[in-house]
Amino acid sequence: MLSTSHLVAGTVFMMATMSFPPSIPPIRVAIVGAGAISEFQHVPGLQLDPRAELVAVCDVDPQRADLLLSKWGARWMTTDFHEVCHSSDVDALIIATPNDTHAPITIAAVQQGKHVLCEKPLGRTAAEVRSMVQAAHRAGVVHMTGFTYRFAPAMRYLRHLLTTGALGQPRHFRSQRFLDLPETSWGWRQVRDRAGAGNLFDMTIHRIDLALDLLGPLTEVCGDVRQFARRTLREDGSPCPASEVDDWSAIIGHFESGAVGVWEGTTLAKGHHHGGFGHEWAEINGSEASAVYRLHQPNQLWRGSPTRDLTPEEVPAEFLTPAGSPRDPKEGVPAVVFRYDVVWEFISAILEPRSAVPDFCDGLAAQLVADAVLQSHRDRRWVTIPTETRP
Ligand SMILES: NC(=O)c1ccc[n+]([C@@H]2O[C@H](COP(=O)([O-])OP(=O)(O)OC[C@H]3O[C@@H](n4cnc5c(N)ncnc54)[C@H](O)[C@@H]3O)[C@@H](O)[C@H]2O)c1
Numbered sequence: 001m002l003s004t005s006h007l008v009a010g011t012v013f014m015m016a017t018m019s020f021p022p023s024i025p026p027i028r029v030a031i032v033g034a035g036a037i038s039e040f041q042h043v044p045g046l047q048l049d050p051r052a053e054l055v056a057v058c059d060v061d062p063q064r065a066d067l068l069l070s071k072w073g074a075r076w077m078t079t080d081f082h083e084v085c086h087s088s089d090v091d092a093l094i095i096a097t098p099n100d101t102h103a104p105i106t107i108a109a110v111q112q113g114k115h116v117l118c119e120k121p122l123g124r125t126a127a128e129v130r131s132m133v134q135a136a137h138r139a140g141v142v143h144m145t146g147f148t149y150r151f152a153p154a155m156r157y158l159r160h161l162l163t164t165g166a167l168g169q170p171r172h173f174r175s176q177r178f179l180d181l182p183e184t185s186w187g188w189r190q191v192r193d194r195a196g197a198g199n200l201f202d203m204t205i206h207r208i209d210l211a212l213d214l215l216g217p218l219t220e221v222c223g224d225v226r227q228f229a230r231r232t233l234r235e236d237g238s239p240c241p242a243s244e245v246d247d248w249s250a251i252i253g254h255f256e257s258g259a260v261g262v263w264e265g266t267t268l269a270k271g272h273h274h275g276g277f278g279h280e281w282a283e284i285n286g287s288e289a290s291a292v293y294r295l296h297q298p299n300q301l302w303r304g305s306p307t308r309d310l311t312p313e314e315v316p317a318e319f320l321t322p323a324g325s326p327r328d329p330k331e332g333v334p335a336v337v338f339r340y341d342v343v344w345e346f347i348s349a350i351l352e353p354r355s356a357v358p359d360f361c362d363g364l365a366a367q368l369v370a371d372a373v374l375q376s377h378r379d380r381r382w383v384t385i386p387t388e389t390r391p
Helices: 036-048 062-072 081-086 099-111 126-139 153-163 199-215 334-351 360-379
Strands: 005-008 011-014 027-032 052-058 076-078 092-095 115-118 143-145 170-178 218-226 248-255 260-266 279-286 290-294 300-305 308-314
Touching: 027 036, 027 081, 027 334, 036 052, 036 062, 036 092, 036 334, 052 062, 052 081, 062 076, 076 081, 081 099, 092 099, 092 334, 099 115, 099 126, 115 334, 126 143, 126 360, 143 334, 143 360, 153 199, 153 279, 153 290, 153 300, 170 199, 199 218, 199 248, 199 260, 199 279, 199 360, 218 360, 248 360
Parallel strands: 027 052, 027 092, 052 076, 092 115, 115 143, 170 260
Antiparallel strands: 005 011, 170 279, 218 248, 248 260, 279 290, 290 300, 300 308
8 A cells, every 4th residue: 555745846746545566566667858848747657656666867968867866766867878778677768858869769769678658749750750660569569659638638538428429420620729938949849850840749749649539540631830939049048049940830631531620839829828738729519519628627628519508517537537547636736637647558558568548650640640731831732641550
């Protein structure tokens, strides 16, 4: 039995009392990339999961790795990802580094038989992502893509309503992700060679994944991207090379099912704050009813029909957390804490064992669409999405 509390993302987070058979050794995890998302999401997720143990921290910045080693309670640190890939002390990696490093680190890890949860976008191009899918498949390890928003309770519930027919035949998918971010440097995120693309790969790719998961494959898209902010100054006012990537992206898409989708994402939507979570709206209009998910209130879903205006309803308890999770849904900030369920899914898939959801194939499917959006923008035309069979 275990009952404890953790200091997580600045708040005291109480972990529910639960049992975990002591005979099963924990999955030993190394974090590669001790940056923002590791601190905000992955480490709290690991701290909540008695089936996992954070054993190592790897970051090219030794000071960062050292600092977080003691803060996170890991056993050892390194600046060389090959060391964690070759360590017999590590079962699984969480890769949360800049986008250009995802493929080399993932491939080195899976070749050593390590399970991998890799952040989105999996790579900078579909070709790069395909090499990761193939390597993971050959190695027979568990592979997972960090598409966090699938885990929002309202999104889980929306998926349930859709698959049980409560919305009727889905006709329209709509996604808006508007942030009001400072117009200063994005660091590696504004270097095309490192990031691949800007808002499209950073934000909109999550929403491409949501749509593919809910409505199935897309056949063609017409997309556009644009850069408005040059970002030639860092936060401290010092000059830096101008941004090479988009800060606005938009897509119209046709699904195989006959449904249509519309996406828009920007980091320059002044005033869209919602307590730091920004504006996120994902909606499905079906032949019988409509349903809306909003990130800043992820434990509610808005539902409407010809006889009822769109009205918020509480997400039923069974959709608030994944089955078996020790996370208490009443604890913490709702728009933060569902993100910890990503690690729960990764560890569950390793232990059961089964494929993780979403896996690298889902990462590739989203990347194929994102690549097609860039091609559509370049060629100023609709682009067919290549069909890709799962290995
Ligand atoms: N799923 C989500 O909601 C979500 C949210 C934010 C970021 N992300 C993704 O997570 C990844 C990291 O983003 P972030 O915001 O944490 O970035 P960050 O810049 O805050 O952190 C990246 C860290 O990786 C380290 N690093 C760079 N190259 C490395 C290497 N070769 N080996 C080891 N460490 C290395 C850096 O020193 C830095 O500490 C990106 O791919 C991003 O798209 C996902």
